[in-house]
Amino acid sequence: xxxxxxxxxxxxxxxxxxxxxxxxxxxxxxxxxxxxxxxxxxxxxxxxxxxxxxxxxxxxxxxxxxxxxxxxxxxxxxxxxxxxxxxxxxxxxxxxxxxxxxxxxxxxxxxxxxxxxxxxxxxxxxxxxxxxxxxxxxxxxxxxxxxxxxxxxxxxxxxxxxxxxxxxxxxxxxxxxxxxxxxxxxxxxxxxxxxxxxxxxxxxxxxxxxxxxxxxxxxxx
Amino acid sequence: xxxxxxxxxxxxxxxxxxxxxxxxxxxxxxxxxxxxxxxxxxxxxxxxxxxxxxxxxxxxxxxxxxxxxxxxxxxxxxxxxxxxxxxxxxxxxxxxxxxxxxxxxxxxxxxxxxxxxxxxxxxxxxxxxxxxxxxxxxxxxxxxxxxxxxxxxxxxxxxxxxxxxxxxxxxxxxxxxxxxxxxxxxxxxxxxxxxxxxxxxxxx
Amino acid sequence: xxxxxxxxxxxxxxxxxxxxxxxxxxxxxxxxxxxxxxxxxxxxxxxxxxxxxxxxxxxxxxxxxxxxxxxxxxxxxxxxxxxxxxxxxxxxxxxxxxxxxxxxxxxxxxxxxxxxxxxxxxxxxxxxxxxxxxxxxxxxxxxxxxxxxxxxxxxxxxxxxxxxxxxx
Numbered sequence: 044x045x046x047x048x049x050x051x052x053x054x055x056x057x058x059x060x061x062x063x064x065x066x067x068x069x070x071x072x073x074x075x076x077x078x079x080x081x082x083x084x085x086x087x088x089x090x091x092x093x094x095x096x097x098x099x100x101x102x103x104x105x106x107x108x109x110x111x112x113x114x115x116x117x118x119x120x121x122x123x124x125x126x127x128x129x130x131x132x133x134x135x136x137x138x139x140x141x142x143x144x145x146x147x148x149x150x151x152x153x154x155x156x157x158x159x160x161x162x163x164x165x166x167x168x169x170x171x172x173x174x175x176x177x178x179x180x181x182x183x184x185x186x187x188x189x190x191x192x193x194x195x196x197x198x199x200x201x202x203x204x205x206x207x208x209x210x211x212x213x214x215x216x217x218x219x220x221x222x223x224x225x226x227x228x229x230x231x232x233x234x235x236x237x238x239x240x241x242x243x244x245x246x247x248x249x250x251x252x253x254x255x256x257x258x259x260x261x262x263x264x
Numbered sequence: 265x266x267x268x269x270x271x272x273x274x275x276x277x278x279x280x281x282x283x284x285x286x287x288x289x290x291x292x293x294x295x296x297x298x299x300x301x302x303x304x305x306x307x308x309x310x311x312x313x314x315x316x317x318x319x320x321x322x323x324x325x326x327x328x329x330x331x332x333x334x335x336x337x338x339x340x341x342x343x344x345x346x347x348x349x350x351x352x353x354x355x356x357x358x359x360x361x362x363x364x365x366x367x368x369x370x371x372x373x374x375x376x377x378x379x380x381x382x383x384x385x386x387x388x389x390x391x392x393x394x395x396x397x398x399x400x401x402x403x404x405x406x407x408x409x410x411x412x413x414x415x416x417x418x419x420x421x422x423x424x425x426x427x428x429x430x431x432x433x434x435x436x437x438x439x440x441x442x443x444x445x446x447x448x449x450x451x452x453x454x455x456x457x458x459x460x461x462x463x464x465x466x467x468x
Numbered sequence: 469x470x471x472x473x474x475x476x477x478x479x480x481x482x483x484x485x486x487x488x489x490x491x492x493x494x495x496x497x498x499x500x501x502x503x504x505x506x507x508x509x510x511x512x513x514x515x516x517x518x519x520x521x522x523x524x525x526x527x528x529x530x531x532x533x534x535x536x537x538x539x540x541x542x543x544x545x546x547x548x549x550x551x552x553x554x555x556x557x558x559x560x561x562x563x564x565x566x567x568x569x570x571x572x573x574x575x576x577x578x579x580x581x582x583x584x585x586x587x588x589x590x591x592x593x594x595x596x597x598x599x600x601x602x603x604x605x606x607x608x609x610x611x612x613x614x615x616x617x618x619x620x621x622x623x624x625x626x627x628x629x630x631x632x633x634x635x636x
Contacts, residue, residue, distance in 0.1 A: 087335065094331050099321030106322065116324060124337040125499050125560050132498035145497045153562050160564075160575065160599060201353040222311050223318045227281050243275055250310070257313055406604040414603055419536035425607065427617045428541045432602060434621035435573060442524045443509065444551035445569045450529050 071096075075139040083130055091132075094123050097140055100224065101147055107204070107219050108212060109150045120152055122147050137233065141226060145234045148216065155212060206256045210249050218243040218253065278304050499560035503584040505634035506591075506609075507577050508565040509552040511536070514625025518546035521623065525550050541618050542628055550627070554634055557589060567629075573598060574619070574629060587611045588633070595619070596627060609633045 058198045075096070081089035101122050106115035125146050133142060207215050213235070220234060221242075231242045276282050277290040278300070292301050324330055405414045405427060412431040419426050478581035511528060512521040513536070525548035536542045551568040562579035566572060575596040582590045588610040595603040597620055607615050621627075 062592055089337075091331055091335065094334055095327075098327065098330060099323055102324040103319060103322040107318070116330070119324065120330065120333050120337060124341065126339045127334075128560050129498040130454075132496075142497070143351075146499065149500060149561055156564070157562075157577070160572065160596065166303075199313075202405075203317055219318075221279070222314045224320050225465060228276065228279070231311045241270070253314065254310060255425065257310060264437070324552070402609065404604075404606050408601050408604065412602060415483075416605070419539045422535045422542075422616075423613050424535070424539065425613070425615045426539050426541060427603065427605065427615065429603060429617060429619055432597060432620045435598070437623045439571070439573060439622070440522070441550050441568050441571055441573075442522050443570055445523060446552055447524055447526050448549050448552045449526050 070095055074136055076135045077096075079130065079133060079135070079139055082127075083133070090127060093139070098123070100140060101143055104144065104219055104224060105147055105151060107207060107223075108216060109154065110208065114154070118147075118150050121150050125150065137230070141230045141234060142226070144220065144226070144230075145236075148234050148236075151212070202256055203253065206253055210252065212244050214249040217242055218249040221246055222250070274300070278307055282306075282437070480535050495587065499558060500532055501559045502556040503559050503580065504525060504557040504589055505554050506557055506563075506565060506576075506578060507552060507554045507630075507632045508567045508633045509630040509632075510567045510574055510619075511551045511628040511630065512548045512622065512625050513542065513544035513546070513628050514623075515545045516624045518548050518625075520625065521548040521550060535630065536616070544625065547628075557584070557591070559584075562592075574627070575599075576629070578631075581606055593631065601608075607631070 054135070075093065078089045078093045095231070098119060102115055102119045105118050105122070106112065109115050109118065122143060126143055128156075129146070143146060207218070216235060217231060220231045221228075226234065228239055228242050232239050235242065273282065273286060273290060277287070278296070282290055294304075403416055403425070405416050407414045407429070409432075412429060414427050414429050416425060416427045418424075471615060474596070478597040497608075511532075512518070512525060514520065518525075518581060523629050528547040528549050530613065533547055536544075536547060553565045553567045553569060555563050555565045557563065557578065561581065562577055565578070567576070568574050568575075577594040577596065578591045580589055581592045584590075590606060590608045593603075593605050593607045594601055595617060603617065608616060611633045617629040619627040619629050
């Protein structure tokens with residue numbers, strides 16, 4: 044009984060946390076819609092604000108998909124440029140961030156496909172070796188590991204990243220969208236243009252892999 | 265096959281996606297299912313560990329530069345989409361002088377463009393037997409591979425744009441295309457050809 | 469340690485096999501809207517024996533033969549169609565045509581470089597041969613007016629890659 048009661052209150056805590064997060068999130072969405080409406084009228088500063096608000100999420104997502112900082116940087120730009128072009132057709136039927144993730148999905152898909160073709164021919168490792176990127180090139184800023192990067196570069200994060208890399212792009216994307224970005228199943232299905240069942244099965248498979256890895260971690264909590 | 269909504273509902277409940285009466289219903293059921301409650305807690309722990317080590321948002325390098333690059337990309341897009349406005353008839357506002365001057369100006373433009381076009385083709389100028397179809401658009405032709413060159417010209421006879429590649433490596437004779445999925449037959453190609461020729465007549 | 473996913477397993481196996489749930493209709497990516505169709509055809513052109521193209525190659529209709537014959541660089545005694553593919557032109561995304569599928573010897577990458585009009589579209593076009601980017605151009609394609617690329621040599625002839633807007 045106590046256990047049940049305890050569990051019930053824990054579940055309530057979980058719901059309360061989740062609810063207040065949702066309230067905060069819905070305030071963010073309102074602000075997004077307001078900025079989108081302004082940007083649709085041609086207000087570039089409003090769009091610039093939207094870019095600032097969402098670039099971190101998009102970059103984090105793409106970086107985990109392509110595993111290359113410079114490419115992630117470039118592809119993130121592409122997302123916002125494409126989003127601008129498509130903005131006149133955006134209606135407030137879904138979250139702006141979800142819509143951006145959908146565009147990111149398409150941009151990364153095109154990039155992966157092109158890379159497969161390029162790497163099937165000449166195996167030019169120089170292209171993909173970050174140290175060999177021409178730092179004077181307009182599109183390639185010089186990357187230096189910041190103190191924040193060093194702090195967050197924990198052993199566990201490396202393990203998680205390594206485990207994610209063993210997944211196919213579809214499985215990786217599903218777990219990133221659900222367990223990192225917090226999208227709902229329906230939102231993920233929309234972003235990845237697949238059914239709810241496909242999302243669930245991809246998540247199940249990907250989580251199993253990660254769960255084995257994290258077994259020791261949360262056993263010690 | 266039929267869907268069992270309870271299975272989906274359970275999955276959504278485990279992932280804290282249910283709200284309202286559905287959530288209440290599942291909570292009541294879960295009160296008698298300690299295994300499910302445990303599973304949900306473990307899933308929450310897993311998500312919390314993952315999100316702690318895999319941030320949802322990362323400040324990208326040179327954020328201000330990033331924004332300015334996006335703005336530049338948007339401006340480049342807008343420039344590319346802005347094309348010279350083709351002269352159109354405007355019966356409401358046309359004057360006698362406009363209606364007389366415009367055809368003359370159009371002819372002068374074509375003559376000028378023809379002479380520019382011929383000059384631009386260099387060695388291949390002799391190949392061009394007709395003036396370019398669309399003098400206001402000179403395609404950019406770029407060949408990244410060393411030793412490969414490309415020249416373009418417009419052929420009014422064929423009503424087509426032609427790009428001639430030189431210096432491209434031959435495809436080995438041993439390469440076989442016998443597995444090609446789709447090869448247009450004469451009947452199918454005939455329909456295409458007819459459409460193309462109809463289009464050509466319309467343009468002329 | 470008991471897997472947290474064991475309760476999931478039987479549920480999700482059934483769900484994957486039997487799930488037929490409509491996804492919520494949410495915001496589309498307008499960039500994926502189709503604004504046209506591109507047809508890419510590869511012809512084999514030769515002054516020698518056209519049977520070198522193989523049994524699968526097809527004769528080319530007279531109208532196309534006449535058309536190609538009007539262009540000095542594309543004038544040959546014999547033509548055969550080797551393969552073709554039609555692909556959608558997306559509003560803001562690239563797409564690829566693989567006319568000799570399953571071979572990726574010839575690939576065409578394309579995406580609109582400006583707003584498409586009713587009967588014409590300006591494309592950023594790339595021709596890839598043997599998995600190398602060989603040609604990049606900004607073609608303005610009009611319906612009824614294709615782009616012909618005189619391509620590589622093969623079996624005593626040349627390949628001609630025809631790129632055209634399809635009529636709907």
